[in-house]
Amino acid sequence: MTDLPYPMPNTPLIIWRFIDGKPGHEKQSQGLIQGLQDITAVSVETIALQGSFFQRLQQSQSICSTLSKRSTPKLLIGAGHATHVALLRAKKKYGGLSVILMKPSLPCRWFDFVLIPKHDSPKERPFIIPTEGALAPVKVGNKQKNKGLILIGGPDKRNIWDNDTVWRQIESICNAQKDIDWQLSTSRRTPEDFIAKENKNSNLKTLDWRDTPPNWLVNQLAEARYCWVSQDSVSMLYEALSAQCAVAALELEKEKSDDKISRNLERLVAEKYLTTFSGWDQNKTLPPGKFKLEEHLRCAKIILERINGV
Numbered sequence: 001m002t003d004l005p006y007p008m009p010n011t012p013l014i015i016w017r018f019i020d021g022k023p024g025h026e027k028q029s030q031g032l033i034q035g036l037q038d039i040t041a042v043s044v045e046t047i048a049l050q051g052s053f054f055q056r057l058q059q060s061q062s063i064c065s066t067l068s069k070r071s072t073p074k075l076l077i078g079a080g081h082a083t084h085v086a087l088l089r090a091k092k093k094y095g096g097l098s099v100i101l102m103k104p105s106l107p108c109r110w111f112d113f114v115l116i117p118k119h120d121s122p123k124e125r126p127f128i129i130p131t132e133g134a135l136a137p138v139k140v141g142n143k144q145k146n147k148g149l150i151l152i153g154g155p156d157k158r159n160i161w162d163n164d165t166v167w168r169q170i171e172s173i174c175n176a177q178k179d180i181d182w183q184l185s186t187s188r189r190t191p192e193d194f195i196a197k198e199n200k201n202s203n204l205k206t207l208d209w210r211d212t213p214p215n216w217l218v219n220q221l222a223e224a225r226y227c228w229v230s231q232d233s234v235s236m237l238y239e240a241l242s243a244q245c246a247v248a249a250l251e252l253e254k255e256k257s258d259d260k261i262s263r264n265l266e267r268l269v270a271e272k273y274l275t276t277f278s279g280w281d282q283n284k285t286l287p288p289g290k291f292k293l294e295e296h297l298r299c300a301k302i303i304l305e306r307i308n309g310v
Contacts, residue, residue, distance in 0.1 A: 012043040013304075014071050016064070016096070018078035018087045019048050024134075024235065025080035028101040031135030032077060032115070035300030043071070049086055060086035068094050074307070081105040099303065101135060113303055119234075119264035129303075133238030135296050140244050141222035148180045148226035150204075150250075151217075151240070153233035154189025158259055159252040163194055166230060169250050169277045173228060174201035176282040180226060185209055185217070187233065221245060226286045228277075234261060237274065242295065246288040247274040 015033060019026050036042050047063045049056040067073075073096035078087040084106050091098045097112040108114045108128060115129045116122035122130050150170060155161040174182055182204045186194060195206045217236075221227065221243035229236045231249040240247045249269075254262060268274050272290035280286065 012041040014074045014096075015042055015044045016067065016073040016076045016090065017044055017046050018060070018076065018083035018090075019046060020080040020082040021048065021050055022080055025083075025101075027136045028079040028134050029077050030137050031296040032099070032101065032299060034137050035135075035296035035298075036075075036304070038297055039300055039304060045073075047086070047090075049082055053085070056082060056086050057089065060090060064090045064094060072096065075099055075303070077101070097307065113306075115299055119260045121260070129299055131299060132293060132295050133241075134235055135299065136235070136239050136242065137218055138242045138294070138296055139218050139222040141219075143225045143244075144223050145225055146179060146181050147224045148177070148182045149220055149224045149228070149240070149245070150182055150184040151227065151229045151233060151236045152184065152186050152190050152194065152250075153230040153236070154187065154191060154194075156189065156232045158255055158261055159232045160255050161191070161232070161252060163191060163197065165252065166194075166250055167197060170204070170228075171201060172277075172282065174204050177226075177285065178203055181205075183207065183220065185212060185220075187236075189232075218243075228286075231265060231276075234264075237265075237268075238293070238295075241273060241289060241293040244288075244292060246286040248280055248286055249274060249276045251277045 013036065017029055017033065019029065033044060045067050047060055049059050072094050076087050076091050076096045077099045078084065079101040084100065084104055087098055088110060099113040100111045101115045103116050103120055104111065104114060108125065111127065113127055113129060115131050117133055118130045122128050180203060184204060184206045186209045188209060195208065199206055221240055224245050227240040227245040227247050228250055229240055229247065231252055237247060237249065249265065269276055269279065274289055275287065
């Protein structure tokens with residue numbers, strides 16, 4: 001555990017985690033909880049919500065009533081609009097401090113802590129914590145010098161997707177770095193015909209996202225030294241940075257000339273967190289980022305320090 005300027009508690013920090021069944025939201029709250037676990041002892045109870053608005057409230061009321069017979073929460077953590085009202089009702093009845101990840105649908109001031117990515121231009125408020133991307137579980141293993149990942153997204157409203165454009169960059173990467181064993185994985189948004197293209201690169205293996213086991217991405221990123229991500233996949237870029245890979249973006253033509261996600265990518269490049277295909281010297285290996293990204297830990301420290309009045 002990481003040293004803090006205050007003593008360890010005698011009892012674990014009780015956390016009630018509200019989830020809505022969406023993997024992206026659950027990864028965010030799990031990322032913050034991992035950061036808290038790295039610092040102090042915690043006990044996590046999960047309140048799973050599904051169905052209509054009123055069904056979620058009933059589920060929350062029933063589960064929280066049962067949990068309260070054992071202990072009351074110190075932190076109530078949720079990600080996703082479907083968790084907000086249930087979390088606030090639980091806080092009012094059972095106490096604790098509320099933590100919301102991503103910009104809420106309700107006023108931010110209704111929560112004790114709100115974690116909002118910098119690209120969403122959060123206001124400067126004591127209870128708002130700007131984050132470098134969305135939080136996610138982090139695993140950093142022994143980096144294998146010849147292991148590389150290529151993570152493919154797909155069409156979105158900000159970029160013009162073209163299979164051939166992406167493949168030309170991939171082939172250039174594989175040809176320039178023949179000593180690297182590259183593994184390519186698609187995602188839910190990737191066009192069905194993307195990996196139907198004949199793979200002529202002996203150092204590249206392709207994998208359909210539907211064939212990946214649970215936690216595949218986290219485990220692969222932990223060991224990969226290099227990672228290329230199509231620029232549309234913002235969350236995967238941040239996951240690769242958090243796993244301390246050397247990260248670069250496969251480039252696409254922009255649908256919009258100026259938007260917050262594109263500006264954020266340009267900032268990350270300018271601040272040397274990552275590079276792009278056009279900015280990469282193909283005679284050299286992909287350079288590591290200038291800064292280590294540990295947002296899950298940084299945010300956890302801020303919350304704990306404020307809880308303890310440091």
